[in-house]
Amino acid sequence: VTDAAVYTGRAAVRAGILVTGTEVLTGIISDRNGPWLSEQLLDLGVDAAMIEIVGDRREDLRTALEQMAATGVAVIVTSGGLGPTADDLTAEVVGGFCGREMVLDAALEERIGEIIERALQRWPDADREALRAANRKQAVIPNGATVLEPRGTAPGLVVPPAKGGAGPTVVVLPGPPGELQPMWADAVASDAFRLAIAGATEYRRAIVRLFGIPEAAIANTLRAADAAGLRLRALEITTCLRRGEIEISTRFEPAAEADYDALVEFIATRHGKRLFSRNGSTIDEQVASGFLRAGETIALAESCTGGLLAARLTERPGSSAYVVGGAVVYSDEAKSDLAGVEPSLIAEHGAVSVEVARALAEGARRRFGTSLGVGITGIAGPGGGTPEKPVGLVCFSVVHGAAGAATSSRALTRSRNLPGERAAVRERATTVAMHLIARVLGGEGD
Amino acid sequence: VTDAAVYTGRAAVRAGILVTGTEVLTGIISDRNGPWLSEQLLDLGVDAAMIEIVGDRREDLRTALEQMAATGVAVIVTSGGLGPTADDLTAEVVGGFCGREMVLDAALEERIGEIIERALQRWPDADREALRAANRKQAVIPNGATVLEPRGTAPGLVVPPAKGGAGPTVVVLPGPPGELQPMWADAVASDAFRLAIAGATEYRRAIVRLFGIPEAAIANTLRAADAAGLRLRALEITTCLRRGEIEISTRFEPAAEADYDALVEFIATRHGKRLFSRNGSTIDEQVASGFLRAGETIALAESCTGGLLAARLTERPGSSAYVVGGAVVYSDEAKSDLAGVEPSLIAEHGAVSVEVARALAEGARRRFGTSLGVGITGIAGPGGGTPEKPVGLVCFSVVHGAAGAATSSRALTRSRNLPGERAAVRERATTVAMHLIARVLGGEGD
Numbered sequence: 106v107t108d109a110a111v112y113t114g115r116a117a118v119r120a121g122i123l124v125t126g127t128e129v130l131t132g133i134i135s136d137r138n139g140p141w142l143s144e145q146l147l148d149l150g151v152d153a154a155m156i157e158i159v160g161d162r163r164e165d166l167r168t169a170l171e172q173m174a175a176t177g178v179a180v181i182v183t184s185g186g187l188g189p190t191a192d193d194l195t196a197e198v199v200g201g202f203c204g205r206e207m208v209l210d211a212a213l214e215e216r217i218g219e220i221i222e223r224a225l226q227r228w229p230d231a232d233r234e235a236l237r238a239a240n241r242k243q244a245v246i247p248n249g250a251t252v253l254e255p256r257g258t259a260p261g262l263v264v265p266p267a268k269g270g271a272g273p274t275v276v277v278l279p280g281p282p283g284e285l286q287p288m289w290a291d292a293v294a295s296d297a298f299r300l301a302i303a304g305a306t307e308y309r310r311a312i313v314r315l316f317g318i319p320e321a322a323i324a325n326t327l328r329a330a331d332a333a334g335l336r337l338r339a340l341e342i343t344t345c346l347r348r349g350e351i352e353i354s355t356r357f358e359p360a361a362e363a364d365y366d367a368l369v370e371f372i373a374t375r376h377g378k379r380l381f382s383r384n385g386s387t388i389d390e391q392v393a394s395g396f397l398r399a400g401e402t403i404a405l406a407e408s409c410t411g412g413l414l415a416a417r418l419t420e421r422p423g424s425s426a427y428v429v430g431g432a433v434v435y436s437d438e439a440k441s442d443l444a445g446v447e448p449s450l451i452a453e454h455g456a457v458s459v460e461v462a463r464a465l466a467e468g469a470r471r472r473f474g475t476s477l478g479v480g481i482t483g484i485a486g487p488g489g490g491t492p493e494k495p496v497g498l499v500c501f502s503v504v505h506g507a508a509g510a511a512t513s514s515r516a517l518t519r520s521r522n523l524p525g526e527r528a529a530v531r532e533r534a535t536t537v538a539m540h541l542i543a544r545v546l547g548g549e550g551d
Numbered sequence: 552v553t554d555a556a557v558y559t560g561r562a563a564v565r566a567g568i569l570v571t572g573t574e575v576l577t578g579i580i581s582d583r584n585g586p587w588l589s590e591q592l593l594d595l596g597v598d599a600a601m602i603e604i605v606g607d608r609r610e611d612l613r614t615a616l617e618q619m620a621a622t623g624v625a626v627i628v629t630s631g632g633l634g635p636t637a638d639d640l641t642a643e644v645v646g647g648f649c650g651r652e653m654v655l656d657a658a659l660e661e662r663i664g665e666i667i668e669r670a671l672q673r674w675p676d677a678d679r680e681a682l683r684a685a686n687r688k689q690a691v692i693p694n695g696a697t698v699l700e701p702r703g704t705a706p707g708l709v710v711p712p713a714k715g716g717a718g719p720t721v722v723v724l725p726g727p728p729g730e731l732q733p734m735w736a737d738a739v740a741s742d743a744f745r746l747a748i749a750g751a752t753e754y755r756r757a758i759v760r761l762f763g764i765p766e767a768a769i770a771n772t773l774r775a776a777d778a779a780g781l782r783l784r785a786l787e788i789t790t791c792l793r794r795g796e797i798e799i800s801t802r803f804e805p806a807a808e809a810d811y812d813a814l815v816e817f818i819a820t821r822h823g824k825r826l827f828s829r830n831g832s833t834i835d836e837q838v839a840s841g842f843l844r845a846g847e848t849i850a851l852a853e854s855c856t857g858g859l860l861a862a863r864l865t866e867r868p869g870s871s872a873y874v875v876g877g878a879v880v881y882s883d884e885a886k887s888d889l890a891g892v893e894p895s896l897i898a899e900h901g902a903v904s905v906e907v908a909r910a911l912a913e914g915a916r917r918r919f920g921t922s923l924g925v926g927i928t929g930i931a932g933p934g935g936g937t938p939e940k941p942v943g944l945v946c947f948s949v950v951h952g953a954a955g956a957a958t959s960s961r962a963l964t965r966s967r968n969l970p971g972e973r974a975a976v977r978e979r980a981t982t983v984a985m986h987l988i989a990r991v992l993g994g995e996g997d
Contacts, residue, residue, distance in 0.1 A: 130599055132586030133791045133800070139604065140578030153576055154611060156604040158585065165600060165622075172618040176611075345579045354579070405879070411865030412858030415879040419857030422933050422973055430885035432878050433851070433861040439876035439919060443889070473885060487868050527868055 118180075118305040119154040120146050121173035121273070125185040125195055126280060127160035137282050138184040145289060146182075147356060150305035154178055161192040170202045174272050180301050181273045182292075185280035187259035189239035196262060199275045200247035204267035207245050213252055213260060214244035220258050253291045256284040263297040274301035308356050312385035313369060315351045315376055316540050320344065322376075323351055330371045336364045349523075349536045350388070381540070388539045389421065395546035396427035402508060403542070404473030405431035406444040406465035408456070409483040409499060414535045429473045434465065444468030444480070455494065457482050462500035463518050476508045477545060481538055483523075485530045497523045499534045503541045505550060515550025517541050564626075564751040565600040566592050567619035567719070571631040571641055572726060573606035583728050584630040591735060592628075593802060596751035600624055607638040616648045620718050626747050627719045628738075631726035633705035635685035642708060645721050646693035650713035653691050659698055659706060660690035666704050699737045702730040709743040720747035754802050758831035759815055761797045761822055762986050766790065768822075769797055776817045782810040795969075795979045796834070827986070834985045835867065841992035842873035848954060849988070850919030851877035852890040852911035854902070855929040855945060860981045875919045880911065890914030890926070901940065903928050908946035909964050922954045923991060927984055929969075931976045943969045945980045949987045951996060961996020963987050 122142050128134045139156035146153050154176055159165040166186070173181050186195030200207045217240050225233060243259055246252065253261030262277040276292045278285045292298050315323070323344050331337050339361035343354045353372070357365050373380050381388065396403065405415050415431040418424055432443040437456055440446040445468035446461055454460040465480025483499030490496035500520045506513035519541065523533045568588050574580045585602035592599050600622055605611040612632070619627050632641030646653045663686050671679060689705055692698065699707030708723040722738045724731045738744050761769070769790050777783050785807035789800045799818070803811050819826050827834065842849065851861050861877040864870055878889040883902055886892040891914035892907055900906040911926025929945025936942035946966045952959035965987065969979045 128789070128791065129586075130589060130602060131593060131789070132590040133789060135581075135586055140575075140581055143576060144578040147577060154605070155615065156576060158602040159600070168622055169601065172621075175618075176614055343574070343577070343579055345574070407858075410862070411870075411874070412853075412861030412877060412879065415858030416856070416862050416977075419879070419881065420974065420977075424857075425881050428857070428879075429882050430879050430889060431858060432889070433858065433865075433874075433876050435865065435871050436875050436919075442918070443876065443878070472888070473882075528866065531862075531866075 118151045118302050119176075119178045120151045120180040120182060120302075121176070121178040122146075122153055122156040123166075123169050123173065123181055123183045124156065124158045125161060125166060125183060126158075127162075127192075129185070130158050130160045138278075138280065138285055141282065141286070142182050142184070142289070145293075146180075148308060148310055149293065149302060150308045151180065151302055161186060161194060163194055163198060166194060166198040167202060170199070170275070174202075178273050180276065180298070182276045182278065184278050184285055187243065187261070187277065187279045189236075189242055189258070193242075195277055196243075196246060199262070199264055199277055200250075203247060203264045203272070203275060204270050205247035205249055205264065208248045209241070210244050210246050210252065213246070214241055217244055217255065217258055217260070220255065224258075251295045251297045253278075253288045253295075255279075256287055257281065259284070261288040261292060263292055263295045265297050265301065274298065306358060309359060309362070309365075310354065310356045311365060312352060312354045312382075313372065313380060314353070314382040314385070314387070315372075315379045316349070316381050316388070316536075317379050318351065318376060320346050320351055323353065326372060326375050329375070330368060333371065335367050335371060336361070337368070339364045340368065342368075349533045381543070388536070388543060389417070392418075392539055392543050392546065393421050393424065393427075395543060397423075399546060401477055401505075401546060402427050402429050402473075402475040403477040403479065404429050404469040404475040405479045405481075406434050406440070406469040407431060407479075407481045408434055408440070408465070409485040410481050410531050410534050410538075411435065413531055414479065414481065414538050417535050417539070429475050432469060432472075440465065440482075443472070445471065457484055457494055457498060457500060459500045459502065459518050459520050462502040462520075463504070463516065466502040466504040466516070466518075467513060470504055470506065470513065471511065474509050476505060477542065478502075478504045478513070479538060479542065481534060483530070483534060485527045485534075487527060495522065497525070497530050499523055499530065499537070501534075501538055501541055503538070503545045505545050515545070517545055517550060564597045564748050565622075565624045566597045566626040566628060566748075567622070567624040568592075568599055568602040569612075569615050569619065569627055569629045570602065570604045571607060571612060571629060572604075573638075575631070576604050576606045584724075584726065584731055587728065587732070588628050588630070588735070591739075592626075594754060594756055595739065595748060596754045597626065597748055607632060607640060609640055609644060612640060612644040613648060616645070616721070620648075624719050626722065626744070628722045628724065630724050630731055633689065633707070633723065633725045635682075635688055635704070639688075641723055642689075642692060645708070645710055645723055646696075649693060649710045649718070649721060650716050651693035651695055651710065654694045655687070656690050656692050656698065659692070660687055663690055663701065663704055663706070666701065670704075697741045697743045699724075699734045699741075701725075702733055703727060705730070707734045707738065709738055709741045711743050711747065720744065752804055755805060755808070755811075756800065756802045757811060758798060758800045758828075759818065759826060760828035760831070760833070761799070761818075761825045762795070762827050762834070762982075763825050764797065764822060766792050766797055769799065772818060772821050775821070776814060779817065781813050781817060782807070783814070785810045786814065788814075795982045827989070834982070834989060835863070838864075838985055838989050838992065839867050839870065839873075841989060843869075845992060847923055847951075847992060848873050848875050848919075848921040849923040849925065850875050850915040850921040851925045851927075852880050852886070852915040853877060853925075853927045854880055854886070854911070855931040856927050856977050856980050856984075857881065859977055860925065860927065860984050863981050863985070875921050878915060878918075886911065886928075889918070891917065903930055903940055903944060903946060905946045905948065905964050905966050908948040908966075909950070909962065912948040912950040912962070912964075913959060916950055916952065916959065917957065920955050922951060923988065924948075924950045924959070925984060925988065926950075927980060929976070929980060931973045931980075933973060941968065943971070943976050945969055945976065945983070947980075947984055947987055949984070949991045951991050961991070963991055963996060
């Protein structure tokens with residue numbers, strides 16, 4: 106366990122997750138479905154016992170199913186291998202594993218046919234007959250399985266063990282996350298799945314986030330909460346350091362809600378404003394809603410982050426309502442020309458200084474006529490560090506004033522020594538800036 | 552199989568990869584070691600049969616080892632669970648699995664002690680005795696195992712089956728990738744590992760990359776190569792669509808080198824300049840070396856990519872030698888004010904047009920006094936699309952001229968309809984721009 110502390114919980118209904126695909130096994134594509142399914146299962150009170158990745162080989166698929174069943178899991182969820190080509194084997198192997206004959210579902214074949222007809226209208230050159238034949242295969246399913254309607258062309262399946270047979274129920278889902286995720290909701294709603302996980306404990310999950318304290322401080326806080334008599338045993342608490350923020354994710358039974366609330370209050374009392382999110386919202390969401398609520402606008406002048414903060418702010422649809430523009434000012438000349446930083450200021454304090462960060466923020470605000478301005482200048486490394494200004498030193502300024510006004514009315518200007526390599530320093534710097542922006546939007550300022 | 556076509560190869564020595572850690576199993580941390588180890592094994596002629604993730608539970612670890620052994624793998628590689636705390640169980644469970652007694656390695660304990668003493672000099676407040684005791688546990692290893700020197704504090708192990716016993720050799724590595732990767736090289740060099748994979752075929756691996764053709768075209772090319780009599784059976788070819796580029800990764804025995812060379816020539820003849828990398832180099836590497844070789848400089852004016860291209864160009868250490876600066880010009884006013892685009896040009900052609908892209912590129916080049924200028928304007932979505940200018944339409948221009956000269960001497964200006972959602976359109980647009988930059992650096996221009 107490196108940077109996460111996990112309080113493991115009680116025994117629960119267990120499940121296995123089987124990810125198929127040679128391209129995943131050989132590292133060409135990285136799997137996102139296994140961890141996602143594991144989190145979804147946790148929320149249903151089902152513990153994932155293992156996530157296993159195997160290639161598109163019949164024997165390997167069958168062996169994995171049998172070995173998972175041997176560990177006593179109640180459910181196996183598979184992803185991938187539902188396409189129309191010959192190496193897509195999952196439905197057939199699962200049918201055999203569950204002791205069910207493969208049959209053509211004529212109504213399903215027709216529905217898949219309609220999906221293909223619609224697709225053919227966009228690709229008129231495609232070979233219609235070949236496509237229809239390939240997709241007929243996708244309508245051959247284990248007898249008695251529940252069909253999950255396709256989001257692409259591949260249907261999913263919930264396959265219980267054959268009558269009189271023992272063993273897990275298998276949920277069969279396609280590989281693309283955009284198809285798998287909505288079909289998972291259908292699987293969870295099915296009678297066959299509900300029956301398979303009967304007896305699972307009902308859980309809630311809640312997340313709070315902190316910024317600006319070391320992870321060790323949270324371990325101390327949890328120990329103090331325990332010593333103060335809080336019933337932490339009723340809670341499964343996971344703490345995790347993500348992009349410089351601490352995320353505390355807690356799973357608990359409904360009866361322990363008061364214990365959870367007491368823990369959040371305890372954290373709030375000890376850490377004050379460092380606890381920036383009690384409802385799981387991210388800093389990106391808070392900044393976006395802060396801009397929209399207040400009708401503020403923002404402009405940036407970035408040096409070491411090289412456009413990363415602008416890219417992060419404009420990630421969200423609708424961000425053009427408040428992001429007016431930005432400047433990437435890598436050279437000293439660009440800092441003066443685009444953001445109006447006096448060359449004498451750079452000569453006196455150096456390009457990486459809180460003075461220049463402040464001037465960049467003021468210059469960005471003035472030039473774009475916005476209410477907020479942000480300046481960032483620092484040393485991302487690996488070169489460029491000195492004993493006085495080491496790699497990782499980043500200076501930030503966020504200023505605020507009436508849009509169009511020449512002078513700002515408040516500002517937060519800070520310098521930080523950020524750990525890690527070039528990419529980590531740049532990434533972490535955008536997070537620091539997001540928190541300063543949120544605080545200025547909230548009315549703070551020196 | 553969704554966007555990768557895999558030609559599966561012959562039977563080879565097989566291995567299992569076992570990733571341990573509740574924080575990985577529950578999706579809090581995403582595993583990078585499994586896919587990395589799988590690729591490394593492939594290069595040694597060893598096929599990963601499965602990657603399995605289990606939590607920090609003794610029974611689950613032991614069961615996973617036994618089930619992998621039952622599939623006949625020659626080697627199992629584990630990652631994680633080597634720390635000093637009680638839930639770090641891997642060494643002990645592996646020792647039991649291999650039928651070897653756990654013994655204290657006094658020399659190893661001393662070496663770990665020295666590492667801890669050095670660390671203590673940085674954290675003088677730490678509890679020395681508790682640390683020493685916790686780390687003594689890390690020096691207790693299966694009798695007869697080969698020790699891999701620690702990169703953090705945790706030693707790795709190569710553990711053969713006990714004398715007279717059958718079963719796989721187990722390579723035990725720590726979880727942090729920065730420790731695991733150098734220790735993997737030590738493991739591979741050990742006699743115990745070499746013995747375990749004796750009989751594995753020696754392979755080479757090579758990568759070529761194409762840009763600007765649909766993935767189906769590569770499937771056609773491979774079929775044509777087969778029909779033309781190339782010995783594709785001697786090659787294991789994997790094609791994969793990554794960020795809009797097609798990557799063809801091929802594994803082959805040294806004797807098949809001429810067959811591989813023939814395939815690359817075949818691809819080059821059919822696809823010409825679309826084959827932009829014959830040696831596996833990425834477009835980012837090519838652009839960076841192009842700038843450094845030619846002494847060129849670059850400035851950007853980005854609208855829909857919102858700073859992503861500037862961030863991508865400045866990702867590389869040393870990029871400040873050629874990236875002078877950029878402007879993120881989201882609003883029409885910013886396009887005019889920062890990049891000197893005539894408002895009448897926007898009124899006539901619309902902000903998303905090849906004319907405005909060209910003007911942005913010229914404006915960026917002029918304003919920053921660089922030899923190259925880039926302009927990007929488009930509709931990333933989800934809103935803002937029209938029947939004439941749908942979501943995904945992005946216009947690009949890269950211009951080139953003598954630094955400081957008012958007019959450019961050559962330019963590539965293009966528009967593209969990029970597929971996918973907002974994040975995909977923005978990401979793909981930076982890739983298109985990188986390729987246009989590479990072409991202009993190479994002397995192309997309308």
